[in-house]
Amino acid sequence: MKGYPRLSETFIAQEILALEGRGLDLEIWSLRHPTERAVHPMNKKIRARVTYLPEYLYEEPLRVLKGACWSLGRKGFGATIKAFWRDLKRDFTANRVRRLGQAFVMARELPADVKHLHVHYLHTPASVVRYAALLTGRTWSFSAHAKDIWTTPDWEKSEKMREALWGVTCTIHGVEHLQALSTPDRMTLAYHGLDLSRFPAPPESRPARDGANPMDPIRIVSVGRAVAKKGYGDLIQALAALPSDLHWRFAHVGGGELLASLKKQAQQAGIADRVAFLGSKAQPDIIALLREADLFVLPSKKAASGDRDGLPNVIMEAASQGLAIIATDFAGIPEFIRDGVEGRLVPPGDWEALSNALNLLAREPHARKSLGDAAFSRLRSDFSMEGGIDMLETRFRALVGHQQTKPEPV
Template identity: 55%
Template sequence: MGRTIGVVLKSYPRLSETFIAQEILELQRAGFDLELISLRHPTDKAQHPIHREITAPVHYLPEYLHEEPLRVLSALYACLSKPGFAPALSAFLRDLMRDFSRNRIRRFGQGLVIAAENAPRLAFLYAHFIHTPASATRYGAIIAGLPWAVSAHAKDIWTTPAWDLREKLHECRWCVTCTRGGRDELASHASNPDKVALVYHGIDLARFPATSTHSVRDGSDPHDPLRLLTVGRAVAKKGIDTILEALALLPQELHWQWTHIGGGPLKADLVEQAARLAIADRCRFLGALPQAEVLETYRDSDLFILPCRVDETGDRDGLPNVIVEAQSQALAVISTPISGVPELI
């Protein structure tokens, strides 16, 4: 057993998860030895500067077991003789009876690889997100006989079955989450509610220094319109379609320009919606941008809008870091009373 902490992530690096990168960097600065273990390769082509400051090695697990069968079989062979294999297999089979899915099988296979390849160097496992990363972490920890903990965030809390939450919270050493509502929900499933702690993410103010300049735009000048901003992935829980509907209702004499920063599967639908509402000439969809460009856009804006909501799957935000970032730049924020938003506004 080593001295290193294995940090298990769904994907790394990821532009939309700067809060995770910031935590990893601060752990690194505090002197912890880290090894990053990612369930899949990144889909983002760009990186933030903070990712280049993180020096911990990154190990990628087989995302789909059939793509690396020899690696998975080798891990299985290495784990068969471990005392924790039988308890882990028993836990997996119980889980599979309640969640008979390829996803569940993948997590056990990834847990095997964690136990065989990573665990000999590790003293502790720490998962970000209590759904799939915690599942792989849990199986790997049982096999290797390692303690483990988890940081829960938003979607993972509200879309994970109650039985899965109960068992993970019973077995992990501790769990942290970033909103009071999330903490209360997790604590309600925990045999020991004291295991669940509220820890806000915060931001590094060195990366978001306060600005002393403030706009005086009021929407009366057609040559210098009011600048409205939304930062966030184009997914249902962000409520961006609601923004477009609201913008279309603004009086014609009010001059404004709205900018969206972020990728996501609904982006094309939103572009089409803006055209249908006849406001496309006032809307900019910039896609995902590096953090420095996002900061510059915050500073050049007058109002930040993010009408978070609960989507049809139960997914919702926790406490969106983009709201914290916007407020750090003295931007007024319009949002909705979802999850942790009222804890900040």
């Protein structure tokens, strides 16, 4: 994977932990060291050994040189260099060279008993795994998610899918897009789902706040990286446009490149005293915040780069706490939230519609409870983790010849 561990990738940690619990032997290879101080409790339970490849080749030149020399003698070296050269001609960047160097290191250092490679994300991590698989003759597969689907060139996705045994992705929209670039049987829909055993039951009740009391304002929360595709600039505009008789507070959890500009936007809009940017938080802190909130908001949209969300796990995490949700009718979100049933959906990029939805739902505690209850019910019945893990376990066991064993408690 690209980086491990990462707080924003609880869905990957959940998958690894569940597969370990079913008796599969795993190793983790990461292109980057962690950049966050906090570590999710799930990552602390994962037993797999972690190996970090050199993020920049000049940082570990001897390791890269050993990998290159070893690779020269491999049967797959010629095919690897041909694939690399085709890639480099179409994308003449240092990034391409870096991925080849990382693949040399990975191919040399992979233990002999590693039989199959599986990569999360179809962009740069899959380039490394593809080259390493060509060098060593191993099979490989992938999980595609969001940015890697929508910002990777079609030629690159198509070629990688042609060489991989199979792939999975987490939204119908993503499956349809990738199937159009390959044969339909290469791609399978696999929702991440949630392991509800890791979450407390929703609160039995919430205060019936309606925004009328300045001493007890409506509590609005969002969790997500401060990047363009999350639409937080629209949310700041929507909050600033709320009527003066509605009393509210907003808390945002997450890091990201746009944090400074969002803080400035809130300051210029005159709402900085009601907006808190809390930075990255570990899962227990996020759950505590969700349990105390009245509304969860995620205004996702398509970024100028083409990047977009899949089905954000934070939507399901909010549902796990019976929290009313306002989001955009975009990407994979409507596959889980149906407007007026499990939440309220507004058009992406429409801050006025978002502001109106916030205003109306903030004043209706009974409607919030109905939507939150429905979201939790849908999560429990249709979006559990087990279906996706069952499919992955079956495929991995078929590849490595393991017999199914009784799952271990996690």
